[in-house]
Amino acid sequence: MKNITFQNRISIQAPASDIYGYLLDPGNLPRLHPLIIGVKPLRSEGSASTRVEIQDKIMLFGRIPFYKKYEASFTSIEENRQLLLETFTSPGIHIRNTIILSEETNETRVEERVHIAVPALFASFVLKQIQFSHVEMLKSLKRILESA
DSSP, rough: OOOOEEEEEESSSOOOHHHHHHHGGGGGGHOOOEEEEEEEOOOOOTOSEEEEEEEEEEEEEEEEEEEEEEEEEEEEEEEETTEEEEEETTTEEHHHEEEEEEOOSSOOOEEEEEEEEEEEGHHHHHHHHHHHHHHHHHHHHHHHHHHO
């Protein structure tokens, strides 16, 4: 098993509460994340987390579509300030994505801290896919919220 961490940051001209609300709604994921093509709510009785089933479309070798379903959870850590998105998928991949919002004068700084536990054999491919998709996710978040 290999453990990998990385961070991304972006500034968005929008209130932290707007960004927080948009990120906490799993239905917005297909508009944000380039690999996600579907999100289905799951029952989450008695839990502080929202659970969903996500479907990704990953292009293998740049040409072959590979569809994958997995579960994810969205947890509010601190309202309008911090949330946790966590996924468990095969083969033994665990992604823990903490998003921290810091409101400044005319903008909000969005910091993403990603921790990945992945079998060593898949580490390079998984890291490449996640880094690309998360950079694109933050760019999409900025574009959507700044044009609202």
